[in-house]
Amino acid sequence: MSSEKPHGHLASEDVLNKKVCTLCDLPQMDLCLSNTIVKTGIGFSAGVVLSVLFLRRRSWPVWLGTGFGLGAGYTDCERSFNPVSVPGVRILPLSQTTAHPQPPSSRFTQLQDRVGDLFGEAKEQAQHAVDNTSDIRAAAHERFTELSKSGKETVEKHVSNLHEKTQNIADKIVETGKGLVEEIPTPAAADKKVRVV
16 A cells, blocks of 8 residues: 555655765665664674673673764764765865766875876987987988098098109109219229229
8 A cells, every 4th residue: 555655745765765875876864774773783792792701791881882883873874964064075066066077096096197207208308318319320420421531531642642752752762873873983994993002
């Protein structure tokens, strides 16, 4: 009979469960109640164990554990139904929120991004240095080629000058030699002279 509801009337459970949990598919009130029951049960169990093992079966640890569980459940329900009551929480208007909000990046992700950026910069600097080195190497090769050509021309010029000088010296030696040959007396002329002893 509970399924047959008069038209236009809502059950109280449906009114309480209109808000839907953003993290799961369960209605928010059901989630709140189940969370409170579980935390109260854990507190009750911890109190019983503590009472039996350490405090000679006194009742106050059981009540204290149950109270802690109920308090934790109530706090979680308060946070889910009224998030503005939590310090530091703001609710932004719909126009300021994005369709796909990015989760806040962790410290490790930030470090990874920074290392990636530094590695990219280092790679660009290394590529720039290699390009500069190849430019310097090409300029040095061109300069070496120029110097080797000018050095070769200079050496050829000096060799031709030395060749001309040696040729001139050889010609002078030959001319001087001809003059000496003409001045050298023949042996027959030397016999005609008288020697006095």
